[in-house]
Amino acid sequence: MGEVALSEPLVAVLADYERHLVSERDLAPHTVRAYLADVAGLLEHASRMGRDDVRDLDLRTLRSWLAHQQVTGRSRTTLARRATAVRVFTAWLARTGRIATDVGASLRSPRSARTLPPVLRQDEAEELIAAAARLSDDGSPIGLRDTAMLELLYATGMRVGELVALDVDDLDRGRLVVRVFGKGRKERTVPFGRPAADAVDAWLSRGRPQLMAPGAGPALFLGARGARIDQRAVRTVVHRRIADVPGAPDIGPHGLRHTAATHLLEGGADLRSVQELLGHASLATTQLYTHVSTDRLRQAYRQAHPRA
Numbered sequence: 001m002g003e004v005a006l007s008e009p010l011v012a013v014l015a016d017y018e019r020h021l022v023s024e025r026d027l028a029p030h031t032v033r034a035y036l037a038d039v040a041g042l043l044e045h046a047s048r049m050g051r052d053d054v055r056d057l058d059l060r061t062l063r064s065w066l067a068h069q070q071v072t073g074r075s076r077t078t079l080a081r082r083a084t085a086v087r088v089f090t091a092w093l094a095r096t097g098r099i100a101t102d103v104g105a106s107l108r109s110p111r112s113a114r115t116l117p118p119v120l121r122q123d124e125a126e127e128l129i130a131a132a133a134r135l136s137d138d139g140s141p142i143g144l145r146d147t148a149m150l151e152l153l154y155a156t157g158m159r160v161g162e163l164v165a166l167d168v169d170d171l172d173r174g175r176l177v178v179r180v181f182g183k184g185r186k187e188r189t190v191p192f193g194r195p196a197a198d199a200v201d202a203w204l205s206r207g208r209p210q211l212m213a214p215g216a217g218p219a220l221f222l223g224a225r226g227a228r229i230d231q232r233a234v235r236t237v238v239h240r241r242i243a244d245v246p247g248a249p250d251i252g253p254h255g256l257r258h259t260a261a262t263h264l265l266e267g268g269a270d271l272r273s274v275q276e277l278l279g280h281a282s283l284a285t286t287q288l289y290t291h292v293s294t295d296r297l298r299q300a301y302r303q304a305h306p307r308a
Contacts, residue, residue, distance in 0.1 A: 007052035010043045013098065020092060026185045028161075038085035041065070054098055062086055062107050083107055118249035119259040122266075125154055129195070131244040136202075142224065144199075144207030146237050149221055151196035153238070153253055156180070157260030157278050158190065160231050160253035167218035168204070173197055182279035190277055 006014070017039065021032045045065040046057060065086075069079055090104030120128065132150050136143030153163060162180045170179040176197055177189050203221075213226025223229040235252045242248055251259070257278070264274050 141207035148203035155192040155196040
């Protein structure tokens, strides 16, 4: 089924919504593109049904659109994402007075089968840091930087995008906390331990000054050319260092984030604290990590208990 030209009122609403996502919610460009593509798909479907104004949207139209997605073979994960995008859109329409009631509030979609990447055991995480530290014993700025990044990623569970955005002043080395700006520029304060603090101190005193170029600005971590490091470079570092740990799963920075969360819960941290540390908007997201811990406990039980 080909694309349908949207009516002028729908085009205008879509443009206003894009400005809202960019200016008011401060979402990343790829997130804005994904939201707009999903909403545009809904509006095209509504137009085929003769609804050329957002005031004509109703729950039947939304369900019809989702059903069409399912018939055309979209996965449960995609359906869940698109339903979420539509609910956010209709909530905005209602909040801004463009529609009388939020017609998407009761829209339901198939639950996506959410899976988590592998996580490191605690001994593997320790070996990862130790292997990186051995490579930085010669005092090379790259080695000092890599050790500091790995320590901070594992200590805080922050996202790779949050790590590369850190400035030197975001660290409070006296209180051992770091100011992190998460999704939607939401700020949170995350603690870290003495090992991470020592690694960062070594990088700042002996590594960063050697790499720093005129364009470095206040960036905490720098790339090989002396400017702020980018996410791709950090992912490369993590994968390369993980390869030095025998038997460890090949994970990236997001895997280290999951590892930190899992180890916190295994150590007795409560869900609300872990939610706050990771910057999760929903507690349901944090609860996924309890499944990982339970699976590991079940596996250990089967291996160790004589009546398993």
